[in-house]
Amino acid sequence: MNYTKEQVLNALKHVQEPDLKQDLVTLNMIEDIHVQGNKISFTVILTTPACPLQAMIEKDCRNAIREYVSPEAEVEVKMTARVTTRNANMFPNIKNIIIVSSGKGGVGKSTVASNLALALYKKGAKVGLLDADIYGPSIPMMFGVMGARPDVKTENGKHRMLPIEKHGIKLLSIGFFATPGQAIPWRGPMVSSAVKQLFNDADWGELDYLVVDFPPGTGDIHITVAQGFPVAGAVLVTTPQNVALADAAKGAGMFRMDAINIPILGVVENMSWFSPAELPDNKYYIFGKGGGKALAEQFDVPLLGEIPLVKAVSDAGDTGSPLVLDDSHPVSGAFLELAERVAQQVAISNSGINEPVVN
Numbered sequence: 389m390n391y392t393k394e395q396v397l398n399a400l401k402h403v404q405e406p407d408l409k410q411d412l413v414t415l416n417m418i419e420d421i422h423v424q425g426n427k428i429s430f431t432v433i434l435t436t437p438a439c440p441l442q443a444m445i446e447k448d449c450r451n452a453i454r455e456y457v458s459p460e461a462e463v464e465v466k467m468t469a470r471v472t473t474r475n476a477n478m479f480p481n482i483k484n485i486i487i488v489s490s491g492k493g494g495v496g497k498s499t500v501a502s503n504l505a506l507a508l509y510k511k512g513a514k515v516g517l518l519d520a521d522i523y524g525p526s527i528p529m530m531f532g533v534m535g536a537r538p539d540v541k542t543e544n545g546k547h548r549m550l551p552i553e554k555h556g557i558k559l560l561s562i563g564f565f566a567t568p569g570q571a572i573p574w575r576g577p578m579v580s581s582a583v584k585q586l587f588n589d590a591d592w593g594e595l596d597y598l599v600v601d602f603p604p605g606t607g608d609i610h611i612t613v614a615q616g617f618p619v620a621g622a623v624l625v626t627t628p629q630n631v632a633l634a635d636a637a638k639g640a641g642m643f644r645m646d647a648i649n650i651p652i653l654g655v656v657e658n659m660s661w662f663s664p665a666e667l668p669d670n671k672y673y674i675f676g677k678g679g680g681k682a683l684a685e686q687f688d689v690p691l692l693g694e695i696p697l698v699k700a701v702s703d704a705g706d707t708g709s710p711l712v713l714d715d716s717h718p719v720s721g722a723f724l725e726l727a728e729r730v731a732q733q734v735a736i737s738n739s740g741i742n743e744p745v746v747n
């Protein structure tokens with residue numbers, strides 16, 4: 389039996405991209421159709437290599453060919469990704485800027501930002517991590533590059549910083565420009581200009597995602613970045629305690645203000661429960677339960693993940709090798725799932741469909 393490309397395309401028009409709510413052909417997600425005798429092959433171009441729906445889309449494609457072309461066809465579905473962007477003009481080389489933010493300090497924002505960046509990289513994306521937490525830059529320690537000094541290259545008479553590369557990620561931190569342990573008495577305008585330089589005067593190369601670790605709370609940096617750069621969205625990190633949730637709600641409110649207006653991609657609840665190393669299946673809800681979910685519901689955004697409080701997360705951060713790099717640790721999977729959900733929300737936001745997916 390000889391099938392035709394038209395038959396394949398017609399069949400794939402029956403496959404919906406579940407998030408974008410249109411079929412794969414209309415969304416231009418099908419390329420490279422080859423038909424030879426009984427064999428059919430084609431490539432599906434996903435919106436992110438971290439797509440959590442990859443397996444489902446592949447299965448739906450196979451079923452559609454079976455149903456609308458022939459049950460006998462031998463089908464090869466290749467999956468690849470072209471990360472979408474909304475800001476092609478302003479920052480053509482940085483497709484998506486993702487802010488990681490928290491209402492109060494110490495809730496694990498830098499831990500989440502580091503593991504999120506690495507998880508996106510592990511999924512196949514090109515990733516940078518910008519530590520804009522001027523009051524406590526902790527990314528250099530979490531990546532084991534304390535004291536590193538970025539090289540500077542000169543291009544057309546302009547100086548450009550070269551991010552430090554570690555574990556596959558391009559890193560810049562305000563901490564690279566300070567003596568470790570020394571507090572810098574920043575004032576508003578200095579803060580804004582330092583952060584702008586980290587964006588503008590760096591040679592980031594091509595990035596699918598630039599994860600930005602913000603200082604806690606609300607302030608000058610938030611306004612500078614929101615007004616000066618095309619941000620894809622913000623991830624809010626909170627712990628389950630009421631006091632953290634109240635501050636997180638203030639932070640969420642800030643992103644929704646007219647002057648800022650950054651989409652909230654969702655909430656990450658960190659330190660959701662404690663699991664001792666010797667009893668990893670036991671969960672102790674020492675800070676309360678369900679707070680992250682309640683915050684997500686309050687702002688009508690998805691709960692992107694719940695990360696347990698385990699000593700290994702903290703040890704990994706202290707030794708320069710964030711936990712997601714350890715495939716054998718169960719919490720590594722929680723960070724990978726978080727990255728999938730974040731990438732999914734960015735793709736939905738880029739598509740212009742405004743309703744977030746609540747999993």
Ligand SMILES: Nc1ncnc2c1ncn2[C@@H]1O[C@H](COP(=O)(O)OP(=O)(O)OP(=O)(O)O)[C@@H](O)[C@H]1O
Binds near residue numbers: 701
């Ligand atoms: N899930 C977790 N399990 C165990 N320890 C954690 C977890 N998340 C964060 N920590 C630890 O808690 C401390 C604070 O985390 P982190 O520096 O990421 O917080 P932060 O919100 O960025 O803080 P800051 O406000 O100082 O920027 C660190 O020692 C970190 O290793």
